[in-house]
Amino acid sequence: MKIAIIGTGYVGTVTGTCLAELGHEVVCSDVDANRIEKLTRGEVPFYENGLEPLLRTNVEEGRLRFTADNKEAVKDAEIVFLCIGTPPLPNGKPDMKPLEKAIFDISPALNNYTLIVEKSTLPIRTGEWLEQKIREGVQPDVEFEIAAVPQFLREGKAITDFMKPDRIVIGANHQRAIDLLVQIYQPLNAPILITDINSAELIKHASNAFLAMKISFINSIAQICEKTGADINQVAKGIGLDRRISAEYLNAGIGYGGIFFPKDIASLVNIADQYSINLDLLKSVDTINRYQRLRFVEKIEHAIGGATEGKKIGLWGLAYRPHTDDMRDAPSLNIIRSLQNRGVKVKAYDPLAMEATRNILPHLEYCNDVYEAATGVDAIVIMTEWEEFQRINFRRLKEATDCRLIIDGRNIYQPQRMANLGFKYISIGRVTPKVEAAAETEKPQSGKGKPKAAKPLETV
Numbered sequence: 112m113k114i115a116i117i118g119t120g121y122v123g124t125v126t127g128t129c130l131a132e133l134g135h136e137v138v139c140s141d142v143d144a145n146r147i148e149k150l151t152r153g154e155v156p157f158y159e160n161g162l163e164p165l166l167r168t169n170v171e172e173g174r175l176r177f178t179a180d181n182k183e184a185v186k187d188a189e190i191v192f193l194c195i196g197t198p199p200l201p202n203g204k205p206d207m208k209p210l211e212k213a214i215f216d217i218s219p220a221l222n223n224y225t226l227i228v229e230k231s232t233l234p235i236r237t238g239e240w241l242e243q244k245i246r247e248g249v250q251p252d253v254e255f256e257i258a259a260v261p262q263f264l265r266e267g268k269a270i271t272d273f274m275k276p277d278r279i280v281i282g283a284n285h286q287r288a289i290d291l292l293v294q295i296y297q298p299l300n301a302p303i304l305i306t307d308i309n310s311a312e313l314i315k316h317a318s319n320a321f322l323a324m325k326i327s328f329i330n331s332i333a334q335i336c337e338k339t340g341a342d343i344n345q346v347a348k349g350i351g352l353d354r355r356i357s358a359e360y361l362n363a364g365i366g367y368g369g370i371f372f373p374k375d376i377a378s379l380v381n382i383a384d385q386y387s388i389n390l391d392l393l394k395s396v397d398t399i400n401r402y403q404r405l406r407f408v409e410k411i412e413h414a415i416g417g418a419t420e421g422k423k424i425g426l427w428g429l430a431y432r433p434h435t436d437d438m439r440d441a442p443s444l445n446i447i448r449s450l451q452n453r454g455v456k457v458k459a460y461d462p463l464a465m466e467a468t469r470n471i472l473p474h475l476e477y478c479n480d481v482y483e484a485a486t487g488v489d490a491i492v493i494m495t496e497w498e499e500f501q502r503i504n505f506r507r508l509k510e511a512t513d514c515r516l517i518i519d520g521r522n523i524y525q526p527q528r529m530a531n532l533g534f535k536y537i538s539i540g541r542v543t544p545k546v547e548a549a550a551e552t553e554k555p556q557s558g559k560g561k562p563k564a565a566k567p568l569e570t571v
């Protein structure tokens with residue numbers, strides 16, 4: 112099928128590449144000519160696990176190409192996927208101007224029946240708005256339809272999430288649109304839910320809001336654990352084993368990051384306000400999440416002895432989740448700025464996100480590895496649950512630094528093990544065990560001598 116993708120951010124580039132991989136003829140367009148130049152050379156302008164090689168293969172095999180001209184992209188397309196960014200305005204509504212501009216470009220260029228699909232996360236009833244806007248620009252004899260197929264992808268796992276989704280939601284009001292989309296998505300062998308457009312739009316917002324709610328919920332319960340001596344990891348496991356609840360997104364920590372949960376919650380709250388519906392529940396989810404970052408700063412401050420001026424910390428991890436360099440609304444940014452405002456010096460290491468962070472925080476000391484980030488500091492602070500941190504060589508760490516204080520915002524280690532190794536280990540919602548006087552140095556584990564990787568923790 113001939114497909115056009117409008118917008119080559121995370122969603123557009125992943126969607127275009129994966130659809131080309133499924134055998135379709137795909138043209139992707141963007142107003143950002145630099146981005147298009149890079150993509151045409153086979154370079155992805157952001158990091159996404161496995162995306163660049165897949166994109167290159169599809170470009171080389173002639174199924175995928177890029178253009179800076181929206182009109183050119185859509186002129187022969189049977190389906191157009193709208194993957195444009197929808198950043199939030201101060202009132203919580205998404206900014207629809209970039210989308211409106213794209214619609215203005217593409218409508219006159221449609222020359223045959225075309226299905227226009229919302230892939231961006233758009234407020235409920237955008238389908239009706241889109242139909243009206245396109246009708247204003249399209250030639251009178253050209254047929255078109257609107258559909259919504261929300262994208263449920265996590266940065267860092269985007270290709271797997273696209274190719275092996277839990278479900279596909281197809282929001283369409285007419286059979287012709289449903290048939291086309293089923294034809295596209297059937298090869299993924301996932302359950303397909305067909306809904307009307309309004310429901311599909313709402314499903315995406317409600318899903319993100321629900322996941323965010325789970326995270327804020329478990330972080331609230333973690334506070335009770337800290338006051339009472341219960342262990343949040345055990346509590347979360349006990350809750351998550353209930354299939355009605357599931358263990359996913361029940362990891363206590365420094366809260367969710369990235370722009371999408373806050374943006375989608377704000378948009379949902381805005382819609383609720385329009386209809387005088389009380390959504391205080393979701394307002395609290397966001398407040399709890401913001402507060403979690405502040406609480407973590409206070410935890411660090413307390414752990415390093417209260418007087419922060421002139422103290423130094425080494426940060427492990429900058430991005431809001433592993434395997435991404437997306438620093439938009441990463442908790443680390445607030446936390447670093449708050450620490451710096453308290454006179455703390457910060458050095459940091461992240462396997463992927465240092466270049467992106469340098470553009471935002473040029474004056475941070477950036478390190479080559481975890482060991483360098485741990486030297487000469489008063490505390491090591493973990494911000495991202497990278498597997499690399501979970502597999503750390505503690506013998507080498509102890510040789511590299513005198514620091515024996517680790518404050519973990521992602522609960523990646525077992526507290527008792529850390530105490531046995533001689534570290535004061537402060538985590539979220541768990542007791543900090545006493546460090547043994549004669550702490551052991553970790554012995555290589557039996558067999559192959561390599562510590563087994565801990566199971567990666569799931570966050571947003």
Ligand SMILES: NC(=O)c1ccc[n+]([C@@H]2O[C@H](COP(=O)([O-])OP(=O)(O)OC[C@H]3O[C@@H](n4cnc5c(N)ncnc54)[C@H](O)[C@@H]3O)[C@@H](O)[C@H]2O)c1
Pocket residue numbers: 117118119120121122123140141142143146181194195196197209210212213230231232233262263264265266371
């Ligand atoms: N990134 C994610 O993890 C994710 C997951 C699911 C859904 N979404 C949703 O998908 C949408 C896109 O997200 P993203 O992360 O890909 O955004 P992004 O900001 O990475 O990319 C958006 C792209 O759209 C381009 N663009 C803007 N105006 C344009 C126009 N008029 N014509 C052509 N291109 C234009 C921009 O130049 C940019 O490259 C958002 O609504 C987002 O909420 C994102």
